Amino acid sequence: MDPKLKEVSQLFDRFKASFIRNDFDTCSNLLSQLKVLLTGFRSLPPLFADTPNAVHELTIASNILPPIRDIYEHAVVLSVKNEDQDAFERDFFQLKPYYTDACNRLPPSPQEYPILGLNLLRLLVQNRIAEFHTELELLSSAALENPCIKHAVELEQSFMEGAYNRVLSARQTVPHDTYVYFMDLLAKTVRDEIAGCSEKAYDYLSIKDAKQMLLFSSDQELLEYIKEEHPEWEIKNGSVFFQKAKESAPCKEIPSLQLINQTLSYARELERIV
């Protein structure tokens, strides 16, 4: 076995041991070393360079590529455990070629769909809906039927429709434990969405209903949230009044400048034609 490969293998074993112990600092250090070592294998994705070692690195792909793919899969999970979304994005993009370009040289990974679903969830949390749909287009119809992918797709659908309670109840039915971090982030987004919709749709809500709707366990939490996020809401007689917020919205003005510009452009174009 190539000494470089041996070193990677040993480092990865140490990484996994630290990962099981939840020693994430050590994991991060070992992962950095592993990534540096992996840059030496030019025949690996995304380069697939035709090196003298290529045969050794790729023809026995069943022995070598899965562990390397495994490294990146662990890296993705580690970034979730560390709650580092930027690291997640970097690691996911390093892993992606193993799922797309090297799929014919490798047996399918059991972690593929959970990680692809996790990435979709991240895009949803970050409100990158266009990218969410672009990623979705890359998935086969079989992949779309997978519970992990389906979970993310249904979440997006519910979120866009406004069925927020469906989004929140989905936290209880996550297909993978790594999803919890993003689901918690999504819950915060949902709370802000519900607040935004409520102030437009209701004249007032009782504190009890508002607390239930905005997912707070105590009145105190609700009052703090209103104080920080929506000071324009008014609390009196045990109810939250949104009327003040509605009144503060400016009445629609006539877009005079826009109209002047348009009229002048019509005149200019007419002059050019006639």
Place this chain on the structure above:
Amino acid sequence: MSEDVEMKDQATPSHSLSSVPPSALQHLKEIASIIETGSYSKEVRRIARALRLTFALRRKLTAPVLSSFLDYVLPPASEPHTRLSSFLPNPKEGDREMEVDSSTSTIQTPAAKHLLPELEIYCYLLVLLFLIDQKRYDTAKACSSASIVRLKSLNRRTVNVIASRLYFYYSYSYELTGNLAEIRGNLLALHRIATLRHDELGQETLLNLLLHNYLHYNLYDQAEKLRSKAPRFEAHSNQQFCRYLFYLGKIRTIQLEYTDAKDLLLQAARKAPSAAQGFQIQCNKWAVIVRLLLGEIPERIIFMHRGMEKSLRPYFELTNAVRIGDLELFRNATEKFGTTFSRDRTHNLIVRLRHNVIRTGLRNISISYSRISLADVAKKLRLNSASPVADSESIVAKAIRDGAIDASLDHANGWMVSKGTGDIYSTNEPQLALNSRIAFCLNMYNEAVRALRFPPNKDKEKENAEKRRERHQQEQELAKHIAEEDDDDF
């Protein structure tokens, strides 16, 4: 009636002696001479005309005809002759003799002492067209690859026109064999070469082929990155411009930029030649979905175009479901035509439409009722969920926030109260509608002006009567051919 037919049959031989229609080989030789003239005079227009004539002749191409033509154009022992002949199936001896006999009136000397690159590349194109028409896709793939290798070493303005057609069939032959991803690197290299050589027609064609290549594998992100960084210039070919608009429309649709996508797709459908019905159907399918996603309902007439009714039927039923705002009807339509939508690659877009169906349903409810319970809203929308009332409440709240309906919610009583429909003329809507229509008309006018072609003024006064007559004749011929431009590209 039968007597008339018999008389016609008897009359035919006497006519055939006096006016023998020129054979396919004869036509090809004429085209070769046009290419030769175009090459020497460096007139790209002549080469383009030769290609138009070729596409009109495409159905008449046979192995013996091509073999004879290769013998006529290429030096017999030359490498191009050997290579191109190897791609052709061995013609039956008798057939070949007959073909040669029919053209004995023409001089059998090669078109030029030394082989013109234009003619060599033209031969590649002919053989490639023949192989594709004969469904010999693997041979076509080999032939197209050989032609591209040869093309890379040539840098002549007059070759560029033929090259752009070759690029198209190169990609097409690989697509037919299911190996489209293989040539992506090569297409990128060719695009780079075309850019460095200022071959704008080549760039235009190759950019579209690359976009098609990426979109074939749903790589929308890469397609957009390439498109945004590729050099821009005035469109040279209407067909290529239509394709570009279509691909860009698809990219914009996936990226949720529906307003841009709608304009691009409708423009592509409008600009496409009337003969390119398949292309127009594709444009209309995507345009219908985009309009539905925008909350618009396409006019019924779109689905009733001649030759399109059958293809657009699934989309018509889908539109109907969205128009009514019935989730059950929508679900039935998506299940019934699921395979069609998957084949058209519009399934994921249709999943997005569910949201619009709900919105339309809500709008209809808010117009019909001044007050309605949330339980009834859920029932009317046919929301199949664990807690339909809670779902309908939050859905209605979001619709109010987004301005889809003008209403308010009463949580305590659990109902939705609709507000009176306002006067639309007291809003900015009419002004916006007027502005968009004026902008559309002005844009069309400006494009028409830009598309006008003016003849060069130089040396006009030196032109004698004979030359003028010849020029007019050429212009009329060109106009006739432009009218029936090679629609088979689509």
